[in-house]
Amino acid sequence: MRVGLTGGVASGKSTVAEILRELGATIIDGDVLAREVVEKGTPGLDQVVEAFGRDILTPDGDLDRPRLGAIVFNDAERRQVLESIVHPLVFERYAALEAATGPDDLVVHDIPLLAETGRADGFDAVLVVDVPDEVRIERMLRDRGWTREDAESxxxxxxxREQRLAIATHVIDNAGTRDELRARVEQVFAELTT
Incomplete structure (x- = not known):
């Protein structure tokens, strides 16, 4: 079974993925793949440099993520340019990793921007980790040390939130305790594997 897992920044999606992994699911993490496809020496990084210039590299030649983030998170057009480079490379890696799994495996694709990419209908189920925006902002301020402006941006x-909920086959509320979250994830896992 192919499952998409998504949720906005600071929703707890990574925690849900870890619980699913503990329960026996195979997790394919979009964040990890998005980093891999633009590592030093990859064609992906070459394409990003061509689009954004050498200023987005560290002195060692790695991608300077904070610098690139400052550019794309405040400019929708530039963000689309980046996504047009990275998304196809990530989905190519997804397909290769999925092909290596067994026929009875529950394969969870951890995709932060699933609602944005319009690919939700390609999954047997879509899990959306849901948290009110104000709770997410509080988490970013507390856990990541971001400013309110950075969090809101x-x-x-x-x-x-409404766009993500619209693609959900299963909603995982993460506004409560860790135990409540685990209980809900276990419930969804049981539904998907029986």
């Missing part, structure tokens, strides 16, 4: 750059 990141939220504004992603799909709205």
């Amino acid at each position: 990141r939220i504004a750059s992603q799909a709205t």
Whole structure:
């Protein structure tokens, strides 16, 4: 079974993925793949440099993520340019990793921007980790040390809560305790594997 897992920044999607992994799911993480496809020496990084210039590299030749982030998270047009480079490369890696799994495996594709890419209908189920925006902002301020402006800007750059909920076959509420979250994830896992 192919499952898409998504949620906005600071929703707890990574925690949900880890619980699913503990329960036996195979997790294919879009964030990890998005980093891999633009590592030093990759064609992906070459394409990003061609589009954004050498200023987005560190002195060692790695991608300077904070510098690139400052460019794309405040400019929708530039963000689309980046996504047009990275998304096809990530989906190519997804397909290769999925092909290596067994026929009875529950394969969870951890895709932060699933609602934005319009690919939700390619999955047997879509899990959306849902948290009110204000809770997400509080988490970013507390856990990541971001400013309110940075947090609001990141939220504004992603799909709205309503857009994510519209693609959900299963909603995982993460506004409660860790135990409540685990219980809900276990419930969804059981539904998907029986």
